[in-house]
Amino acid sequence: MFEESTAIIMANNSIEKIGDIKCNSYVRCEDGSDSRVTSVAKATQTVYEIVQRTKHRANEGEPGRSDPLRKKVFQRIQLKCTAAHELNLMVPIKATIENSFKRQKYSVRWTQFEKFQTLDGRVIMIPKNHHKDFPMDSDGEKAAKLMKDDLNLLYGNRFIFNLQLRDLDYLDGQTRAAVSLRYCPILTGNGILSEFLTGQPHLITSATLSMAWLLGLWLGDGTTKEPEITVDSFDQTLMESLKEQGYLWGLYPYYKDEAVPLRAKHVRLYYGAGPSNKRKVRNLRRDNPFWNTVKGLKFKREDDGHKQLPEFMWNEDVEIREAFLAGLIDADGYVLKEKRADKTYVVTIQTIYHSIMEGVVNIARSLGMWATVTTRSARTSTIIGRQVTCQFTYDISISGTTPLQSVLAYCRSGHKRREAPKHVSREPIYFKFTEKVIGQSNVVGLTIENHKQNILLANKVAARVCTEICDKDQPKISITKNLKHCIACPRTGVRYFYRDWTGNHRVCARCYCRYKFSGYRCLNCKYIPEAREVKKAKIKGEKLGNTNNGELVRGLDCNRCGGILTFDEIRGTRHHRVNTLN
Ligand SMILES: [Zn+2]
């Protein structure tokens, strides 16, 4: 069962809270089909939160401490479900050969599924790692290769299986670190923009696409009070395209230069006769099809007139989503040089609007790309002698292969445009995750007619529907032997943890490296300062303070808690890696 506020994608591409879904309504399935909801159950159960594992360091270091806004990691994929709910997981099981020179052996390693009895007596199937040794000679090498190829032929590269959330702890450390959930590209759309413009949904023509592109461009670089877009006049292809795309809707871009012409032109999109004609026959805000769309589909918030990315765009038709995103990239995006080896494109988009950040991430994911968000604090800086205030900014990073290339093919700005790919392959995207208990909460469970299919959550995660065992709160009695906590920072995880200075606790790899390098740690809060923090503390000088046991000590100041930093001359002679390979 899912926590009651979990959002689900319905058959008509709208998004609904699971708590509001009625029996006999239709939900969207992972394969794009629709399925009827056959039962809805409500209960109160213990809820666990599954969170995508990312490299964000929001809780550590100075940024998070100096700006509380930056503590939050935005748009990290998460879901809340109960202990007995099944997760549809992927585990890579490709067989490999390892050379063990120490033992003079070739070792073939593979994963296979086996029955396993849980502590409460259920028998489940879980992946187990195996290996077989061959002598390190030419015969042994041949035999090892043969076995590896046979295994790969038999089992393949990856395996998808179902596992109840509470059974994740039965996986060994290596497997637990490797299992992934996935989110899926959405290939159908609601066709709302087309319906608004032409009266007919799903009409993909150059006219509807150009409107989507214009909307993206305006959301990025437009003025909120009128159809005006700031365009870099050095970017001639962009200016030309604005004319071409506008023409399809009877829009004429026009700008007046200042006394000293600026590089950035404020281009107004007039509707009506061309710019040479008299003012009387052209409109800026009235009857302007572009401005009507902006207002009619709420790209401008009604209460305060701020720009926003309306939610319906998340689930528009694929081509509309692409053209729209291309417009935003033309305005606010930066295209990094692509990696030639695997044809991966990376684009960053900056925005100060929360709803644009949210929308861009969702649209990118719905097209089959990666998207993550980092933040920047509000600040004032001086650019060419002028004081400039920059607001709190979201930096969205999007990466992908052909799906992103296909978006860049819609871009009009000269240096952002890329050739269209011959074929766009949209695959599910796998992500690793951690789980933790949240507490009692209202939960809702669904079953659907086509029970073999997965349903899609609003964040596009493929999720199982309920089984009979979901009805009751099932105990999670396994021991969480895999999850480790860093005593120096809030990090938890299953891999890359080391023993601390006492040998009794664990520290994460990051804290461990800092400690090994500098040797400083706080006696009070156990924080391990960064090199620059130690430097600052040294400038401030030593002071007197108390340890947790009340002893009076002298040392540098901990800038996190005001306690005393101690310096360890000897920090262990060898790495004490905590064994995770059981
Ligand atoms: Zn369930």
Ligand SMILES: [Zn+2]
């Ligand atoms: Zn740590």
Ligand SMILES: [Zn+2]
């Ligand atoms: Zn401290």
